[in-house]
Amino acid sequence: MTFRIALRALARNKLRSFLTMLGIIIGVGAVIAMVAIGEGAKATIRAQIASLGTNVLIILPGTATQGGVRTGFGGVNTLTEGDAKAIREELRSVAFVSPVLRRPEQVVAGNLNWNTLVQGVAPEFQYIREWQVAGGRFLHDGDIESDAKVALLGQTVVRNLFGNDDPVDAVIRIRNIPFRVVGVLAPKGQSSQGADQDDTVLIPYTSMQKRLMRITHVQTIIASAVSADRVQEAQEQVTLLLRQRHRIQPEREDDFFIRNLSDISEAASSSARVMAVLLGAVASISLLVGGIGIMNIMLVSVTERTREIGIRMAVGARSRDIMLQFLVEAVVMAATGGSIGILLGIGSSEILKFWANWPTLVSPIIVAIAFLFSGAVGVFFGFYPAQKAAHLDPIDALRYE
Amino acid sequence: MSEVIRVENLHKTYRMGDVEVPALRGINLAIDRGEFVAVMGSSGSGKSTFMNIVGCLDQPTRGKYFLEGEEVGSLSRDAWAHIRNRRIGFVFQGFNLLSRTTALENVELPMMYNGVTSKQRHERAAEVLSLVGLGERLDHTPNQLSGGQQQRVAIARALVNQPALILADEPTGNLDSATSADIMSLFQRLNVDQGITMVVVTHEQDIADYAQRRVMFRDGVIVSDERKDTSVNRSERWSGPKASG
Numbered sequence: 296m297t298f299r300i301a302l303r304a305l306a307r308n309k310l311r312s313f314l315t316m317l318g319i320i321i322g323v324g325a326v327i328a329m330v331a332i333g334e335g336a337k338a339t340i341r342a343q344i345a346s347l348g349t350n351v352l353i354i355l356p357g358t359a360t361q362g363g364v365r366t367g368f369g370g371v372n373t374l375t376e377g378d379a380k381a382i383r384e385e386l387r388s389v390a391f392v393s394p395v396l397r398r399p400e401q402v403v404a405g406n407l408n409w410n411t412l413v414q415g416v417a418p419e420f421q422y423i424r425e426w427q428v429a430g431g432r433f434l435h436d437g438d439i440e441s442d443a444k445v446a447l448l449g450q451t452v453v454r455n456l457f458g459n460d461d462p463v464d465a466v467i468r469i470r471n472i473p474f475r476v477v478g479v480l481a482p483k484g485q486s487s488q489g490a491d492q493d494d495t496v497l498i499p500y501t502s503m504q505k506r507l508m509r510i511t512h513v514q515t516i517i518a519s520a521v522s523a524d525r526v527q528e529a530q531e532q533v534t535l536l537l538r539q540r541h542r543i544q545p546e547r548e549d550d551f552f553i554r555n556l557s558d559i560s561e562a563a564s565s566s567a568r569v570m571a572v573l574l575g576a577v578a579s580i581s582l583l584v585g586g587i588g589i590m591n592i593m594l595v596s597v598t599e600r601t602r603e604i605g606i607r608m609a610v611g612a613r614s615r616d617i618m619l620q621f622l623v624e625a626v627v628m629a630a631t632g633g634s635i636g637i638l639l640g641i642g643s644s645e646i647l648k649f650w651a652n653w654p655t656l657v658s659p660i661i662v663a664i665a666f667l668f669s670g671a672v673g674v675f676f677g678f679y680p681a682q683k684a685a686h687l688d689p690i691d692a693l694r695y696e
Numbered sequence: 697m698s699e700v701i702r703v704e705n706l707h708k709t710y711r712m713g714d715v716e717v718p719a720l721r722g723i724n725l726a727i728d729r730g731e732f733v734a735v736m737g738s739s740g741s742g743k744s745t746f747m748n749i750v751g752c753l754d755q756p757t758r759g760k761y762f763l764e765g766e767e768v769g770s771l772s773r774d775a776w777a778h779i780r781n782r783r784i785g786f787v788f789q790g791f792n793l794l795s796r797t798t799a800l801e802n803v804e805l806p807m808m809y810n811g812v813t814s815k816q817r818h819e820r821a822a823e824v825l826s827l828v829g830l831g832e833r834l835d836h837t838p839n840q841l842s843g844g845q846q847q848r849v850a851i852a853r854a855l856v857n858q859p860a861l862i863l864a865d866e867p868t869g870n871l872d873s874a875t876s877a878d879i880m881s882l883f884q885r886l887n888v889d890q891g892i893t894m895v896v897v898t899h900e901q902d903i904a905d906y907a908q909r910r911v912m913f914r915d916g917v918i919v920s921d922e923r924k925d926t927s928v929n930r931s932e933r934w935s936g937p938k939a940s941g
Contacts, residue, residue: 300808307796606792609753610806610853611781613774690753693792 297616301623312628315592318585319632319672320639323665326578327640330661332647333571335654337564343486344560350390350520351423352530353554354378354537356512372512373550376500378540379417379516385536388529390521391419394513396503402496403468404456411452412495413469415503423519431463431478434499438477442501446474450482450493467496472506474498523557530555579668585632586672593625593680604684605692618685625677626670633669637662700764700861700893701727701750707758708745719745721916723759729860732887732894734904737913743897744865746913750895751784751863752776764860781810785854785862789869791846793838799825799849800834806857824852828882844875851882855892862886864896868903880906 305312356371376394383392396415401408420426421433428447438445446467453462462476483492504510520529530553537551597604604617612620641662644655706723709716720742727733737743748754749761752768753776761769768779780786793802803821812820825831828848838846847867854862864883868876884906887894896907904910905924912920 303797303801602792603794606794607805607809608777609751609780609786609792611777611809611857613777613809615774616777616809690748693788 297619297623298627300620301627304620305624305627311592311596315589316628316632316635318588319582319629319669320585320636322578322582322585323633323636323669324639324643325581325636326575326665327637327657327661328643328647328655329574329578330571331640331644331655331657332653333567333574334656334658334661335644335648337567337571338656339654340563340567341560343484344556344563350523350526350529351556352518352520352526352533353556354516354518354533355552355554356514356550357552371550372510373541374513374516375511376513378537379513381536381540382516382518382533383419386529386532388521388525388532389518391422392516392518393417393420393423394500395420395515395517396500396508396510396513397515398503398508400469400496400507402452402456404462404465407456409452409455411449413503413507414495414497415500415507416497417500420497420517423517426483427481429479429481430461431476433478434497438499439501442505443499444472444474444502444506445477445498447478447480447497448476449480449495449497451491452494452496453479469496469498470507474502526555526557582668582672586629586676589625589629589673590676590680593621593677594683597621597680597684600684601687601692601695604687605689605695608687608689609693614685617687618681621681621684622674622677625681626673629669629673629677630666633666636669637665640665698728699726699762700729700731701725701895702762702765703746703750703759704762705759706746706749706756706761708742708749708754709757718916720749720756723916723918725911725918725921727893727895729893730887730891731909732884732907733896733909733911734907735895735897735911735913736899736904738899740915741913742916743913747863747865747895747897751786752779777809781806782857783860785857785859787847787850787854787862787864787867789866791838791843791850791870793846793849793853795838798835798837799830799841799852802838802849803853803856805853810857820856821852824855825849827855828852842875843871844878847871847875847879848882851879851886855886859892861893861895864894866898867896868898868900873902876903 354374356373374394379392379394382389393416397412399410400413401410402413416434417439418434418436421428429450431447433447434445437443446469448456448462448467456462456467457465462479465476466473467476468474480493480495480497486492498507500513504513518529518533520526533553534549538549541550543550607617607620641657644657647653648655703723703725706720706725707718708720709718711717723742723746735743735747745754749756749769752763752771756769759769760767763779763783768776771779786792794805800818800821803825804817807817807820822831822834825834828851830845830848830852833841833845836845838849841849851862851867862883867883868879871879880903883894883896886892894907896903898904907924909921909923911918
């Protein structure tokens with residue numbers, strides 16, 4: 296009953312009701328849109344990191360205090376293929392292992408050349424990195440054993456050296472050594488650091504060691520854990536094993552460094568989350584301002600409708616009826632404003648997605664919270680005006696000009 | 697119980713800063729069911745204060761007020777609201793209708809506070825609007841109605857919950873003389889046909905003539921309380937069907 300009274304009262308002055316709602320509309324719309332942008336960014340980052348392979352550990356030479364050897368080119372030669380083999384054979388929590396050696400090289404095909412990143416890897420690399428083959432085949436154990444001169448090309452390399460032609464069985468030259476193309480990699484896209492993952496050539500790591508680099512150690516080892524919840528266990532076991540193999544005294548530091556990709560993913564997610572929270576906080580402030588707007592307008596409204604309140608009391612409205620009426624008016628205004636704001640926010644997110652190509656993700660939880668929050672704003676900021684209205688003296692109210 | 701209103705030794709004193717202003721100084725009055733009473737007096741005489749207390753809008757400082765035998769002078773605000781909803785109907789000089797609201801909705805207003813269903817409200821409101829002669833104008837808003845019509849809507853609203861008593865404060869104050877006569881005839885008709893007790897505040901003798909009893913206030917006390925006898929030129933107003941309404 297009170298609901299109907301409140302709705303009729305709001306409808307009586309539609310323009311004023313709308314203007315009052317404007318603050319909430321904009322506030323809620325902004326919250327929804329900004330959080331959608333934040334969520335979209337988070338999802339994109341997560342997807343990019345996932346494309347590096349899940350449950351992956353990266354083992355680098357050098358100590359943690361050396362700065363983690365970001366470039367992967369350690370100055371220290373402590374990792375060997377023996378280490379990789381041991382990790383593979385002895386540790387139950389590790390599923391796949393591959394040594395990785397990398398160097399930028401110029402690759403020649405016919406009369407075209409292209410500068411790319413050549414990586415020496417083992418066959419299990421494809422499982423760790425979850426990288427499919429688009430044509431031909433991946434490296435196999437025979438290639439490793441025989442230091443074979445075979446290669447797989449990433450999509451970018453194929454495009455730049457072979458155009459639309461199929462490069463399988465073609466010959467490319469690296470440092471003037473001919474390599475036969477045995478396969479083409481599926482596209483991978485950009486890494487989370489912005490590098491083009493398709494701009495690469497994969498060859499057997501033994502070929503890399505002996506033919507291109509002339510070294511006996513390996514630069515890095517990557518491994519994948521059996522499952523996501525065993526990554527920590529795998530990391531610990533690898534640490535123990537390598538300390539043992541490298542004969543590191545208990546009181547000395549590791550001469551290697553293990554990076555856990557899920558840590559990186561967490562770090563990126565948490566910074567995106569912080570951004571989203573900040574944006575949400577700023578937008579929430581505008582919601583609060585919207586609430587203050589409601590309170591102000593309602594106070595004015597109570598004053599303007601003093602006579603009306605007197606009439607209602609004269610025909611039998613109790614204090615509580617008046618209080619409820621104005622509270623409901625405030626909540627209805629806030630909730631309606633919130634709903635319009637939600638639609639506006641979703642609309643803006645969709646527009647950004649289609650026109651500006653920003654990844655946006657509207658979260659239903661945020662929508663529900665925004666709606667409830669606007670209702671709460673209505674109750675909170677409507678309370679004081681409603682109370683004022685309810686405590687008017689009917690005799691004075693009826694006399695009010 | 698034939699008494700609708702009984703006040704005993706009613707006092708009301710207002711405090712204005714340091715000064716105490718006695719508005720009512722010992723009122724004793726009884727009004728029976730079916731009476732038509734005019735309350736007169738100049739401003740400051742206490743008649744408005746008296747009406748406010750009788751209307752359960754204000755509390756006496758001293759003394760008792762019995763409405764239909766029940767002492768109501770010191771009830772809670774909520775109890776008073778209930779009384780104003782069910783047992784008393786108000787008619788004001790300024791009509792006091794809700795603007796931008798149809799006649800029907802205005803008349804329905806008291807029923808919105810005592811839980812009457814939508815269908816029943818519509819029916820009852822339409823019924824009383826016909827009673828006061830506005831059956832054709834249910835969906836008109838106040839700004840589409842003349843002064844007299846607005847006052848009729850207000851009267852219908854006052855009647856809608858079947859009160860025992862109608863309190864009218866200068867009901868014709870904003871109306872021209874012809875319309876005033878119409879409205880007062882309507883009051884008479886309601887008083888005679890429906891048996892509703894009428895108490896009308898006025899300062900015009902012409903208006904007071906429609907009542908059977910005249911109570912005069914001055915300086916917070918009642919100075920006269922007369923019943924009219926039917927004299928020759930009054931008989932016109934008593935004839936039934938001819939009275940316009």
